Amino acid sequence: MPPKSAQEKARSPVESLWKAYNEDTPDRLKFVDSFLLFLMLSGIIQFMYCVLVINYPFNAFLAGFASTVGQFVLTASLRSQVNPVNQGEFKDVSPERAFADFALGSIVLHFFVYNFLG
Amino acid sequence: MHVFVASLLLLVASVHAKILTLQSPRFVVLDSQGQQSRSEPISLTQKSRNPVFLNATDTLKVTFQVVDKESGEGTQPHQTFLRFYDATTDEEGIQPIRVTQGGKAKLELNMARPPLSLPPTGDVPLQVMLYIGQPNFSPIAVELFDLHVPHSQPPPAHPDEASFHLLPEIHHIFRPDQKLPYKLVSAVFSGLVIAPWFLLVGLWSQVSPRLTHLFSPNVLPFILSLGAYEFLVFYYWVDLKLGQVLLCGGVLAIINLFTGKHALSSIAKRRLNKD
Structure with a gap:
């Protein structure tokens, strides 16, 4: 194994992870990841509001929180199925099939969420 | 008389x-x-x-x-x-x-x-x-x-006698009005909830893939029918009844099925040709 340079040693694991992610991840997946990040932050803030301030329009909270969580799950599964690295895992699922599932699931989720919105 | x-x-x-x-x-x-x-x-x-x-x-x-x-x-x-x-x-x-x-x-x-x-x-x-x-x-x-x-002894009370009296008047007890948080708190959290949207737009502007085929005649109907679905669900919240939504949704589902099959199979064909 070649000795690592001093510069490389100084780099923290987090930093190297970030670099690897930036370099190796296709733009399409980054696009999905940014949406996931958005959903996560949005859900966390709604939950904080409910816990710290008031849960008053509770149905609205349920609708908002459930939409972020549900959309996160659907998007995460879409991401894992279209990821080229996982192609071995999902041999029978084409990316198009995954997107169709995602669209159908999202529409059903949105229908339920709007029902809760009141 | x-x-x-x-x-x-x-x-x-x-x-x-x-x-x-x-x-x-x-x-x-x-x-x-x-x-x-x-x-x-x-x-x-x-x-x-x-x-x-x-x-x-x-x-x-x-x-x-x-x-x-x-x-x-x-x-x-x-x-x-x-x-x-x-x-x-x-x-x-x-x-x-x-x-x-x-x-x-x-x-x-x-x-x-x-x-x-x-x-x-x-x-x-x-x-x-x-x-x-x-x-x-x-x-x-x-x-x-x-x-x-x-x-004499007082007459014994009939066993059902207690049932033949006016019951105490019913007083409805309502939950007190919901207290609303201070306007400042509301405003701060409104800002916080909106903030991720800016983050999302910022990130997407950095990493957005090129949408080369979005407006091709194969794909566009599918995107439009998906958009119609979202609009229908939104309009359900604003004005529609459940029955109307289910009817329109059923019609849209058929359209969506064909447009989606066509669009996705055309994309798949292109992808396989590329490979």
Whole structure:
């Protein structure tokens, strides 16, 4: 194994992870990841509001929180199925099939969420 | 009107009916030793002015003979009753009197063993009435005297008595109005909730893939029908009923099925060709 340079040693694991992610991840997946990040932050803030301030329009909270969580799950599964690295895992699922599932699931989720919105 | 006709009929009937009368009607009050403390004739036209007092050991004796006024013969009436009535409590007791074939009647009321027909009594005297009825004779209904008897136990309450009272009025208790948070807090959290949108737009502007085929005739109908679905669900929130949404959603589903199949298969074909 070649000795690592001093510069490389100084780099923290987090930093190297970030670099690897930036370099190796296709733009399409980054696009999905940014949406996931958005959903996560949005859900966390709604939950904080409910816990710290008031849960008053509770149905609205349920609708908002459930939409972020549900959309996160659907998007995460879409991401894992279209990821080229996982192609071995999902041999029978084409990316198009995954997107169709995602669209159908999202529409059903949105229908339920709007029902809760009141 | 009905009452008038009925009373007229009764009057006509009583004109033709024969008349009963009582011969030597009398009541006697005996004490526990059998000594007479009071003995009076009964008047059929007037109620006795002095009420009758009975102690716990006294006995009241009522005797009379029922006779046909015309022939003067004793008759046995079909119905003969004494009625004890308490006007304050509306309680009453009916005591049948046994009459012989010759029309002689005798009733003994021993207060040491009061009959079951005596109603519960309090401070108010019982009104004692005599009723005699016989077919083809006009009936007799006379008030005899007021009767004071020792206090009885209060009447037992009916088991269902408690159910027949007004229930306490229902007061609805409502939850207090919801307190709204301060405007500042609301504003801060509104900003916080909106903030991820800016982050999303910022990130997407960095990494957005090139949408080369979005407007191709193969894909565009699918995107449009998906958008129509989202608009339908949104409009459901604003104005629509569930039935309308399901109907429109069903129609859209068919469109979506074909457009989606076409669009996705065209994309898949392109992808496989590229590979």
